[in-house]
Amino acid sequence: MKKLLLISTIASAVIIAGCSQRTVVQYGDEKAVETTDINFGSTDLQKVAANMANSLINSPVVGTMTQNKRPILFVERIKNKTSEHIDTESVTDSLSTKLLQSGKFRFVDMTRVDAVKKQIDFQQESGMVDATKAIQFGKQVGAEYMLYGNLSSIVKSNQDKSDVYYKFTLRLMDLESGLVEWADETEIRKTSEKKTIGW
Amino acid sequence: MRVFLYVLFICCSSSVFADYDRNKAVPVEKVLFGTVQSVRNITEQELIEDRNSGWKTFGGALIGAAIGNQFGSGSGRDVATILGAIVGGSMASNSNPRVRQKSIQLVELMLRIENGDEYMVVQDRDPKMQFKAKDEIRLIYLKDGSVRVDKQF
Numbered sequence: 001m002k003k004l005l006l007i008s009t010i011a012s013a014v015i016i017a018g019c020s021q022r023t024v025v026q027y028g029d030e031k032a033v034e035t036t037d038i039n040f041g042s043t044d045l046q047k048v049a050a051n052m053a054n055s056l057i058n059s060p061v062v063g064t065m066t067q068n069k070r071p072i073l074f075v076e077r078i079k080n081k082t083s084e085h086i087d088t089e090s091v092t093d094s095l096s097t098k099l100l101q102s103g104k105f106r107f108v109d110m111t112r113v114d115a116v117k118k119q120i121d122f123q124q125e126s127g128m129v130d131a132t133k134a135i136q137f138g139k140q141v142g143a144e145y146m147l148y149g150n151l152s153s154i155v156k157s158n159q160d161k162s163d164v165y166y167k168f169t170l171r172l173m174d175l176e177s178g179l180v181e182w183a184d185e186t187e188i189r190k191t192s193e194k195k196t197i198g199w
Numbered sequence: 200m201r202v203f204l205y206v207l208f209i210c211c212s213s214s215v216f217a218d219y220d221r222n223k224a225v226p227v228e229k230v231l232f233g234t235v236q237s238v239r240n241i242t243e244q245e246l247i248e249d250r251n252s253g254w255k256t257f258g259g260a261l262i263g264a265a266i267g268n269q270f271g272s273g274s275g276r277d278v279a280t281i282l283g284a285i286v287g288g289s290m291a292s293n294s295n296p297r298v299r300q301k302s303i304q305l306v307e308l309m310l311r312i313e314n315g316d317e318y319m320v321v322q323d324r325d326p327k328m329q330f331k332a333k334d335e336i337r338l339i340y341l342k343d344g345s346v347r348v349d350k351q352f
Contacts, residue, residue: 038224039222039223039224040222040224077351079230079232080230080337080351081227081229081230082224082227082230083223083224083225083226083227083339083341083347084221084222084223084224085221085222085349085350087352088352089352153224153227154226155224155225155226155227156226162224164224
């Protein structure tokens with residue numbers, strides 16, 4: 001009886017071990033289309049940033065604006081009006097990187113003002129930095145334009161089908177005149193459907 | 200067999216936190232932006248006292264989606280029904296120790312919206328997203344009549 005119990009214990013252990021899952025890690029193409037689920041994903045982020053950057057760089061208004069100079073921009077937050085917790089800072093990061101790389105614009109980064117102030121305070125007041133070489137207060141250049149936008153979604157679903165429509169709106173405002181000089185929209189539609197797989 | 204049942208019991212009781220699915224695309228009525236003014240844990244005693252006084256404190260609060268869906272359905276989504284069900288549930292489990300204990304930790308969030316309006320939201324404490332004063336938040340009105348508070352970042 002004891003032997004039988006031992007054998008059955010070993011057999012069940014082998015069966016359980018055989019059923020266990022293994023985790024396999026692989027590198028993938030970062031530009032590959034991701035369709036894991038219907039929610040906002042990496043492909044949407046890339047599409048939004050690329051479309052907006054291209055549209056802004058190639059617009060005739062910006063062409064005139066950047067003819068003789070490189071305007072200074074700052075990015076205001078993108079307002080996320082969807083149900084999802086989306087890192088909109090990541091969208092604006094990608095966007096501003098593409099715009100900077102185009103060589104047509106310069107940026108001031110409002111998210112790092114506190115860190116910059118701390119560093120200048122250190123240079124001015126700690127007594128550790130050569131006073132003649134320390135960075136001076138009041139020499140920074142202010143932004144001329146503001147980039148801002150909204151991300152909204154319309155979601156419809158029934159038992160078999162879900163449809164998500166994202167609309168990303170971006171605008172460029174002249175801070176002095178208050179005029180909106182440029183605006184564009186990127187739309188994304190995603191659907192998911194339950195399909196019966198058969199032979 | 201007894202051991203097996205015990206394991207099942209543990210599995211069931213581990214889901215006491217209402218499930219927050221913050222990355223899911225669902226229909227939204229509107230989104231308001233603002234900051235957290237204060238966060239406070241609500242005690243069971245406070246809930247019972249407020250119920251006895253006719254929901255004077257929490258009567259005007261907005262109810263978080265996760266507890267709203269657990270304790271109310273259809274037209275019964277008002278504050279009194281949902282918070283009443285929570286108080287009722289915890290008292291029932293106290294009087295009968297064999298009933299699975301549900302420990303739902305509620306937080307009261309006082310929010311100031313960009314236009315100056317102030318709101319009180321009662322939702323359950325999500326260990327994955329805890330709030331503190333001055334946090335910038337989004338107040339999401341979901342289509343089912345409940346709300347959810349999210350951090351902006």
